[in-house]
Amino acid sequence: MLKLKNPNDDELLSLLEKRRQSFSQLESIVEEVVERIRVEKDKALNEFIKRYEKYQLETNNLRVTEAEMKGAVVEEDFLRTVNEVIEDLKEFHLRQRENSFFFTTNNGSFLGEMVVPLESVGIYVPGGKAPYFSTLMMCAVPAIIAGVERIVVATPPDKDGKISPYILKVCQRLGLKEIYKMGGAHAIAALAYGTETVKPVVKIVGPGGIFVSLAKKKVYGDVGIDSFAGPSEIAIVADKTAPSEYVAADFLSQAEHDAYAMSVVVTTSEELFERLPKLIETQIHNLPEESKKTAQLSVKNFGTIVLVSDLKRAFEISNIIAPEHLEIIVESPFETLGYIKNAGSVFLGKYTCESIGDYGIGPNHVLPTLRASRFSSGLRVSDFTKKVFVTQMSKEDFEKRSTRYSKMARWEGFEAHARAIDVRRETT
Template sequence: MKNPNDSDILRLLEKRMKSVSEIEKEVEEIVQKVKMEGDNALSEFLRKFEKYPITVDHLLVTDEEIKEARVEKEFIETVKTVVEDLKTFHMRQKENSFFFTTSNGSFLGEMVVPLNSVGIYVPGGKVSYFSTLLMCAVPAMIAGVERIVVTTPPNENGKISPYILKVCEILGLKEIYKMGGAHAIATLAYGTNTVKPVDKIVGPGGIFVTLAKKRVFGDVGIDSIAGPSEIAIVTDGSVPLDFVAADFLSQAEHDESAMSVVITTSLEVFEKLPEVINKQLLSLPVERKKTAEASIQNFGIVILVENLKRAFQISNLIAPEHLEILVENPFEYLGYVKNAGSVFLGKYTCESVGDYGIGPNHVLPTFRSARFSSGLRVSDFTKKIFVTHVSKEAFEEKWRIYSKMARWEGFEAHARAVDVRRDML
């Protein structure tokens, strides 16, 4: 696509959003049934949707199953290193309570309090998303959440990935349920006799999970309504085509609805990159190749623009989940970025290092929501409670303000609540 206007880009984005909104009614029925019928509905959906006919009596992973999980020794050491890197980054996000006394003696402040309980949804399927578990659990633990629940769909043998179980063991997480999909989200939101509800649900998933989170929002908190993965790569041709092609495919292999976009000022990149992408595509494993091919067919695009200023205008319009800046002197262009979930600067900074734990979280806004939201962080697992104590001196000085404002708004009882205290001065 050469020099597209904003309308061209928005039409592509609108098509992508429509492609994942056709099953909302089915999700609504699942959520409502679990909410009203509890375990009975959950049992029905476990039989209908899970690969293994699990029952509510065997939803909870046992201590024995966790202990029996076998993984490479190197995996354990690797995860421990990543946990420390994630902690180093996320500890800097911690917010402190603050209190102060005014000149007339009132005491004001804000308490930062952890949520009581959080449910982490870990996607299942043909790959093991243990990295998502790390990204969700570490900031929750730093925030001080007391109860952290994990749910993930079992495989065809009724088992949970040993990698996920080992991460749970390393992190000390013991409440793990074998369920996925919309029924899992509804169960976490509303609870049943078997599963206690949580206060907030985090973690990405497929379209059923995404729409279920949208449906339960308000009854519980959620991190975001996340869609399929997406990447925008801005390049001036100074980075090898193999790098750009590899990063393009790193998102395309995620999902048939994933979006990979390259925005370049280089005619050589525009003309030669598709051939390089295709060459790398052919060498992928069969399942990943099949997924990536569909993704590229649906939402893979290379855009040629006249200058980098225009490249970043398009990038900001897309508001991508991941933005790679593969240009000479990439730091010079960081100020051009207005909308992105996470930014990766320079030729050695592929998005994969973000996915696998260099520090910043990989649970990020998609579907243009980076225009108004941010990636998962410690503050997502806390709430702020305001604290007020009014001294007699402060009340005497300002009671007229509050009384008059109440009456101007038409709330007489509010005003009288102030006035009755005035009479005691």
């Protein structure tokens, strides 16, 4: 674990760049996967499934059947809980809906913007260590609210070739029927370009491991993506009023995700700064074995505790980090909102741990990482729509305004543009 006292900006940026560079050597592997599936379709998809998946399915068995959906069995308590969380997510995301608008100018021209749902979306749901049914809900609810007609789910199967019943039940609850047993970069490529088995989509959303993220980066431009997302991040700004046990627990809540996850505490309290490493170590040893191993690697790689002189400097540092999750555990958290420029999602006060955001209090948990919160936002309803401009120019408006547009075209050197305007003026 790294301890820093009053670090300068360059020290922080070098740490962040080290984390980013750790992914770069994997890009060539992903490029081969994506390009071969784009060209060879099912043939390449079969090969990569056999190479990378826990269970080696043939492409003709990739799609989840109706019998598999009906055979999924979960606890009644799970179904009740999921229903409650979905309603909470709907309440929040319904407020994000945007409306089309149209208006008429004084001279009778008709102008506007139509909000149009995307035709199809692929949701990537990570598999591996756990069934991420929460991610499925986070991605599907805003897509459904936006009005997307075709929503496809891709998620890797377990060692027996099955999808978690928790994921299948959430799909049932949300009315999602097109589900494929595939993960990794090859799943992203199949969704983007299509194969004989998988029909392509126009946008892919949902987090995944580094291979998934690099594949999304590679296909961007041919299809839309939500973001190039790296492993999880949390920054915690804490003062002397922050309970140290809470800070340590929240520090580890992201560290157990991935060996490349980043956890940072920025504090004005020297007592907290000195006490945290031992407390974090104790809490790590009380985790289950699998979480313990991952958290230990994450803390060793990117766990950082920073001591600063005041809260203003603390937020300067958090803005440089631009974290996915930002917790603020200080005496007056609302008074600090004005300091925040870069963060994916903000959690205020000692009772608002990041975990409640992961599991559905309202705001989405699919968030920008790797400093992307400097220029982007968490997943929202508008990510599943596009805006189409609409124009109809009246004869009166044309006669009044058209000369200015043909002048502008000629100033830019585009004679054909100008003549397309002039020919109408000459025949009106």
